Each structure stands twice: as structure tokens, then as C-alpha cells.
Amino acid sequence: MKTNDVILQMITKIVVFIILTLAVYLFFAGHHNPGGGFIAGLVLSSAFVLLFLAFDTETIIKGLPLNFKVTAAVGALLAISSGIVPTLFGHPFLNMVMLTINLPLIGKFELGTIVLFEAGVALAVVGVVVTIILSISEDV
Amino acid sequence: MMNNVLVFPMVLPVLTGILLIFLRPYIRLQRWLSMLSVLGTGAMSIILLQRVQASGILTIDIGGWQPPFGILFVGDSFALLLVLTASIVTAVCLLYAFSTIGPAHEQMHVYAFIQFLLAGVNGSFLTGDLFNLFVCFEVMLLASYILASLGGKRKQLRESLKYVIINILSSWIFLVAIAYLYGAVGTLNMAHLSERIAESGQTPLLTTISMLFLIVFSLKAGLVLYFWLPGTYSAPPTAIAALFGALLTKVGVYAMFRVFTLLFYHEPSITHTWIGIMAAITLIGGSIGAISSKDVRVIVSYNVVIAVGFMMVGLAAATSAALEGSIYYLIHDMLVKALLFLLAGTMIALTGKSKFNEMSGLIRNYPLLGWLFFIGMLSLAGIPPFSGFIGKVLIGKGTIEAGTYILLALAFVSSILVLYSLLRVFRNAFWGETVISLEEEKPLKKSWLVPSVLLAIGTIVLGLGVEVLAPYVQDAANVLLQPKLYIDAVFQSK
Numbered sequence: 001m002k003t004n005d006v007i008l009q010m011i012t013k014i015v016v017f018i019i020l021t022l023a024v025y026l027f028f029a030g031h032h033n034p035g036g037g038f039i040a041g042l043v044l045s046s047a048f049v050l051l052f053l054a055f056d057t058e059t060i061i062k063g064l065p066l067n068f069k070v071t072a073a074v075g076a077l078l079a080i081s082s083g084i085v086p087t088l089f090g091h092p093f094l095n096m097v098m099l100t101i102n103l104p105l106i107g108k109f110e111l112g113t114i115v116l117f118e119a120g121v122a123l124a125v126v127g128v129v130v131t132i133i134l135s136i137s138e139d140v
Numbered sequence: 141m142m143n144n145v146l147v148f149p150m151v152l153p154v155l156t157g158i159l160l161i162f163l164r165p166y167i168r169l170q171r172w173l174s175m176l177s178v179l180g181t182g183a184m185s186i187i188l189l190q191r192v193q194a195s196g197i198l199t200i201d202i203g204g205w206q207p208p209f210g211i212l213f214v215g216d217s218f219a220l221l222l223v224l225t226a227s228i229v230t231a232v233c234l235l236y237a238f239s240t241i242g243p244a245h246e247q248m249h250v251y252a253f254i255q256f257l258l259a260g261v262n263g264s265f266l267t268g269d270l271f272n273l274f275v276c277f278e279v280m281l282l283a284s285y286i287l288a289s290l291g292g293k294r295k296q297l298r299e300s301l302k303y304v305i306i307n308i309l310s311s312w313i314f315l316v317a318i319a320y321l322y323g324a325v326g327t328l329n330m331a332h333l334s335e336r337i338a339e340s341g342q343t344p345l346l347t348t349i350s351m352l353f354l355i356v357f358s359l360k361a362g363l364v365l366y367f368w369l370p371g372t373y374s375a376p377p378t379a380i381a382a383l384f385g386a387l388l389t390k391v392g393v394y395a396m397f398r399v400f401t402l403l404f405y406h407e408p409s410i411t412h413t414w415i416g417i418m419a420a421i422t423l424i425g426g427s428i429g430a431i432s433s434k435d436v437r438v439i440v441s442y443n444v445v446i447a448v449g450f451m452m453v454g455l456a457a458a459t460s461a462a463l464e465g466s467i468y469y470l471i472h473d474m475l476v477k478a479l480l481f482l483l484a485g486t487m488i489a490l491t492g493k494s495k496f497n498e499m500s501g502l503i504r505n506y507p508l509l510g511w512l513f514f515i516g517m518l519s520l521a522g523i524p525p526f527s528g529f530i531g532k533v534l535i536g537k538g539t540i541e542a543g544t545y546i547l548l549a550l551a552f553v554s555s556i557l558v559l560y561s562l563l564r565v566f567r568n569a570f571w572g573e574t575v576i577s578l579e580e581e582k583p584l585k586k587s588w589l590v591p592s593v594l595l596a597i598g599t600i601v602l603g604l605g606v607e608v609l610a611p612y613v614q615d616a617a618n619v620l621l622q623p624k625l626y627i628d629a630v631f632q633s634k
Contacts, residue, residue: 073161080155087144093151094203 005054012054019047030118031110037118041125048130057137068134072127079120082113143200145188146213149181149223150263150276157255167246171238174251178234178258182227189220189612197619197629199268207268207630208332214268214630218467218616222265222394225471228598229386229478230258232591236482237379239587240489245377248290254383257283264391268630270321270328273395274314277360281307284388287380288372299375306368310359317352324349331630334402334623342406350404350411354418357399361392363452364418366445370429373444374437378485381437385444386478390470393451397466400455401620408458416456416547422449423554430561434495436484436569439561443480443520446554447473453547454535462538463617468609469531472519472602476528479516479595483509486592487569490582496565501574505581510570512592517566519599521559527602 023043030036051060086095098112156177160170192198198215201207234254241250260280267273285307289300322328324345325336337346355365362369369389373381396415404411426445433439447469454466486509491499503510519526522533532555539548602609619625 070162073158077155077158080151080158084151084155087147092201092204093144093147096203 008054012050016047016051019043019050023047027118027122031112031114037121038125040118041122042129044122045126045129045133048126049133052133052137057134068127068130070127072124072131075120075123075125075127077120078123079117082116082120085113143198145184146198146200146215146266147202148184149188149227149266150213150259152177152181152184153255153259153262157252157259160252160255161249164247164249167243170246170251171234174255175231175234177255178227178231181258181262182224182231185220185224185227188215189217189224192217192220193611193615197626199630199632208327208329211267211269211272212329212630213266214330214626215266216616216619216626216629217612218397218619219265219394221467221471221612221616222390222474223262225474226258226261226265226387226390229474229595230254230383232594233379233383233386233478233482235594236382236588236591237377239585240485241377241379245290250287250290250380253283253286253290257287257383257387259283261387261391265394268330270318270330270333274311274318277314277391277395278311280388280391281311284384288376288384290380291377293375296375299371302368303372306359310356313352313359314356317349317356320349320352321346329630330398330402331627334627337403338406338623342404347404347407347410350399350407351414353399353404354396354411354414357392357396358418359392360389361396361452362389362422362445362448363392363396363415364421364425366422366426366448369445370433370438370441373441373481374435378482378489381485382478382481385441385481386474389444389448390474393448393470396452397455397463397620401458401463402623402626405458405623412456412458415452416544419449419452419456420547420550422446422452423550427554427557427561431557431564434497436487436494436496436565437481439496439565440477440480440484443558443561444477446558447477447520450532450535450551450554453544453551454538456547457535457538457542457544459538459541460617460621461534461541463620464613465531465534465536465538467531467613467616468534468606469528471609472527472531472599475595475598475602476516476519479512479592479599480520482592482595483513483516486584486588487513489588490584491576496569499569499575500572501570501576503570504574505576506584508589508593509584510566512589512596513562513566513570515596515599517559517562519603520562522555525600525603527599529603530606 023040026035026043027037027040030040083094087093096112096114098110100108100110103109156173160173163169188198192215199212201210201212203210257280260276260283263276264273264280267276285300285304288303289296318328325333327333327336340346359365373384400411400415423446426442426449430439430442430446433442451466451469454462487499487502488494490506493499515526519528522528535551536548539551
């Protein structure tokens with residue numbers, strides 16, 4: 001059966017950008033407000049899943065040549081490394097430092113190593129969720 | 141802050157496991173790395189054990205958050221002894237896996253998941269936070285779900301489905317119990333919990349919550365609720381089954397000891413009586429199971445159940461001697477159960493049969509295999525030069541002190557039944573007429589036997605070297621008996 005999914009594809013092209021922006025917003029909001037790496041990762045993977053649904057898997061994989069299993073492993077590695085590095089400097093495991101700098105236009109800007117940990121979490125979540133969805137879709 | 145070493149028995153296997161995912165095509169490198177990581181973990185736990193003897197219980201506040209607000213790892217002798225034993229057993233099982241598990245498993249990340257399993261097990265031993273214990277349990281269980289079903293044979297899938305469902309249910313009860321406890325006392329740090337429960341004098345509400353924990357850990361450890369165990373442990377490949385038999389239930393046993401000596405120890409007439417009753421039922425049921433089956437792997441699995449009952453007799457008696465005995469027996473059981481699973485798997489691989497009445501006269505074909513089985517059997521039954529002896533004697537002493545004579549009788553009758561169940565295997569499979577002629581016997585590779593030989597040496601060394609181990613075990617039992625030591629170690633200001 002050939003389906004006509006022009007509308008879905010058109011909307012997806014726009015909506016994916018909104019979802020991705022929301023993911024980035026949630027990722028950085030997580031520092032002080034609800035949000036963070038895990039939630040951002042879930043939202044990111046929902047964008048990918050929408051793409052896989054609207055277009056076919058092969059096209060998306062061609063445009064986005066990521067091995068999602070490796071993505072998950074890279075994320076986990078990043079997260080755990082950000083925990084191990086402080087121990088090399090004599091701090092407790094998973095100790096995080098934060099730097100507050102004043103930038104001319106933006107104002108007060110906080111930079112913390114926790115961002116690395118959260119980025120690792122986000123990557124791991126994206127990798128795992130997309131791998132699960134893709135494996136389920138292959139079985140049918 | 142040198143206590144950072146305390147997180148590495150968990151972090152090192154996790155890190156290695158992640159690296160192994162990247163190194164998927166390089167099987168030889170994977171083997172070397174996984175072995176190095178496990179040996180490194182073992183070495184670290186020895187160093188930490190020495191440090192505990194020198195300067196008391198070690199703690200590390202993760203991320204620098206002070207207790208009771210942050211999550212922390214606590215290393216006392218009990219936890220570290222188990223970390224050490226778990227590393228040794230994993231190393232031996234890896235050695236067996238190298239030569240038996242086959243390329244299909246090796247390419248599907250089996251070594252990575254063994255690392256994650258070890259990480260979860262070590263994390264459960266070391267954590268000082270009840271919610272973190274739940275998380276470590278989940279890490280261990282997720283790895284074990286994959287290891288149990290990897291390979292995808294019909295029997296494996298059927299058994300692992302049961303295993304997954306039963307564990308999701310028990311994890312859920314665990315979570316609910318944690319939520320109740322948090323609602324009741326407002327903390328989940330184990331030392332802080334211990335203080336607050338002591339302050340309130342363990343109200344009936346808290347005792348009720350403790351019964352929920354008892355159910356959860358019984359499911360994990362196979363105390364009374366062991367119906368899932370023989371099936372699950374007899375389906376996966378031998379090396380994996382040995383790892384499960386040696387480690388998984390022991391984590392449940394550990395959690396039971398921790399929770400009922402550190403947190404809920406004020407109403408022993410309720411909680412410890414129930415543990416005693418459940419231990420008795422487990423001993424009886426496990427013995428019946430072990431004798432009723434003809435399948436070697438099922439018999440070995442039921443022996444795991446009996447051992448859990450036996451250790452719980454020590455917890456029910458809860459005297460110093462009984463706890464020491466249980467700790468000795470826990471260490472001993474991890475080694476010997478791994479040995480027994482490896483031997484049973486090797487017997488099945490050699491003969492192609494799984495029932496002992498279909499094998500006969502193996503000792504003529506494979507003398508060393510037969511004698512190793514003999515050693516394992518004597519050790520489990522508690523014959524003196526081997527490691528089971530000291531644990532049984534001390535548990536016996538403890539039950540007499542506590543006056544629980546029924547448990548004493550059941551524990552020792554079950555020992556005889558253990559001996560009988562294995563003796564039946566030995567008599568039928570190893571003695572008797574040799575069916576396999578010398579021409580058609582399968583060659584027994586050295587690499588199949590070396591792991592079992594190592595474990596057999598381990599049980600002899602543990603039996604003869606009790607003197608060396610004694611100070612560590614006494615210290616471990618001491619901390620279990622005096623929760624104040626644990627609390628003070630956690631809350632000492634740096």
C-alpha cells in the first residue's frame with residue numbers, strides 16, 4: 001500500500017527544529033530549573049523518532065551516519081570520565097566545579113563541568129532510545 | 141582524600157565495559173582488558189581491606205556532598221571481603237568463558253556485560269545509601285537479563301522471561317518499600333536511617349516496612365521465594381550460570397544482612413523470627429528439590445538455595461559467632477558454587493547428557509574432573525580441611541548460643557542431604573561401568589579444567605588459611621553487631 005504522507009513530511013521538517021530547540025533549551029535549563037541531560041536526551045530522541053516515522057529509515061541513516069550504539073557508549077564514557085578526572089586532582093569522585101564569568105553583552109555566565117556529565121547522559125539516552133526503537137522496527 | 145579508591149571497584153568495571161563496546165571486533169584485546177580489569181578490582185579490594193584494618197571503615201562522599209545529603213560509598217571489612225571474592229570468582233569464570241563461550245557470544249558484547257554485572261555487584265556491596273543500593277541492583281539485574289538471554293535458545297528465552305518478570309516485580313516492591321521508608325523517616329542514607337530508626341525505637345510501622353524489604357531480598361536471594369531460581373540458573377551457558385550461581389543470590393544475602401543488622405535490629409522477636417522460619421522452609425524445600433531431580437544443573441542450582449537458607453540461619457541467630465560463620469560461609473559458597481557449576485557444565489559438555497543416570501564411569505575417562513567434583517562435594521558438606529567446615533561450625537555454635545535448636549537441627553540435616561544429593565551424582569556419573577570407550581571419548585581440554593582447579597585450590601586455601609582471614613571476618617562481624625561503628629564512620633568530620 002502506498003501512502004501519501006506529504007503533510008506529515010512537511011510538518012516534520014518544521015517541527016523537528018522546534019523539538020531540537022526545546023531539547024537544547026531543556027539541556028541548559030537543567031542547571032537550575034527542571035530539565036537536564038536525561039530529559040534533553042529523551043526530547044532529542046523523540047525528534048529522531050519523528051524523522052524515522054515521517055521518512056524511511058534508510059534516508060535518515062544516510063543523512064545522519066551515526067552508529068547509535070557507539071553514541072551511547074561515547075556518552076557513557078564522557079559521563080564517567082567527567083567523574084574520574086576530579087579524582088586525579090585529589091577531589092572526591094564526581095566532584096564538579098563551576099566558574100562564573102561576566103561577559104560584556106550577555107552578562108553573568110556560569111560555566112560548570114557538570115555540563116560535560118549532562119552531555120554524556122544526553123548522548124547515552126539518545127543512543128539507547130534510538131537503538132531500541134530501530135531494533136523494534138526492524139523486527140516487523 | 142585518598143578514599144577515592146573506594147569507588148573504583150565499581151568504576152573500573154564500568155569503564156572497561158564501555159571501552160569493550162568500542163573494541164567489538166578485537167576479541168583478544170577484549171579478553172585481556174576484561175581480565176586485567178577484574179584482577180585490578182581484586183587487587184584494589186585487598187589494598188582497601190588492609191587500609192580498613194589500619195584506619196577503620198572508609199567512606200567517600202561522592203561529589204563532595206556531605207552525608208546525609210549526598211550519596212556515599214562505605215567500605216567496611218564485610219563489603220570489601222565480598223568485593224574481593226566476587227572479583228576472584230569473576231576472574232575464574234572469565235577464564236572458563238574464554239575457552240568455552242564461543243565467538244557468537246564474544247561478538248555480542250558478552251565480556252562488556254560481565255563487566256557491568258561485576259560493577260553492579262560491587263556497587264551493591266559498597267554503597268551506603270538505600271536508593272543507591274536499588275540502582276546498583278538494577279545495574280546488576282539489567283546486565284544479568286542480557287547475559288541470561290544472550291544466545292537466544294528456546295529454553296533460555298523461556299527462563300529469562302520468567303526471570304525478568306519476577307525481578308521487575310521485586311524491584312517494584314523494593315521501590316515501594318524505599319518510598320514508604322522515606323515517607324516514614326525522611327532519609328535514605330543508611331547510617332542516618334539507622335540513627336533515626338533507633339531514635340524512634342522501631343515503631344510497628346517501621347517493622348511492617350522492614351517486612352517489605354524482607355520479601356524483596358528474599359526474592360533476590362532465593363529465600364523461600366526460590367521457585368524461579370533452578371530454571372534460570374540451568375539455562376544459560378556454563379560460564380554465565382557459574383557467575384550467576386556464585387554472585388547474584390549473594391548480593392541479596394548481603395543486602396539482607398546489611399538491612400537487618402544496621403537498620404531493623406530492634407525487634408528481633410518479629411523480624412529475626414521470620415527470617416528463621418523462612419530459612420527453615422528454604423532448607424527443607426531446597427533439600428527436597430536437590431534430591432528429587434536427576435538433572436545435574438538443577439541439583440547444583442538447588443544447592444545454591446540450601447546455602448542461602450544456611451546463611452540465613454546465621455542471621456536469624458544473630459550472635460557474634462553465627463554472623464562470623466555466615467560471613468565465612470558466604471565467601472566459601474561463592475567459590476564452591478562457581479566450582480560446582482563449572483564442573484556440572486563441563487560434565488554436560490563432555491557427555492552431551494544432562495541427567496546423571498545417563499552418565500557412568502566418567503572417572504576412568506577424566507580422573508581429574510572426578511576428583512575435583514569430589515573436593516567440591518566434601519567442601520560443601522563441610523568436611524574439615526576444606527572451607528565449608530569453619531562456617532558450619534561457627535553457625536552451629538551461634539545457634540546453640542541463641543537457643544534455636546530447631547534451626548540447628550535443620551541446618552545440619554540439610555548438610556547431610558547436600559552431601560547425599562551430590563554423592564548420588566558422584567556415584568552414578570563418575571563410578572560405575574565406563575560407557576565411553578577410550579577411542580570415542582571427547583578430549584578434555586586443559587583450559588576447561590584450569591578454572592575448576594583454581595577454585596578447588598581456593599577452597600583448600602580458604603579452609604587451611606582461616607587464621608589469616610580471621611581478623612578480617614571478626615572485624616566484619618563486629619561492625620554488623622555494632623551499628624554505631626558504621627554510623628560514626630559515616631558522620632565523622634573530615
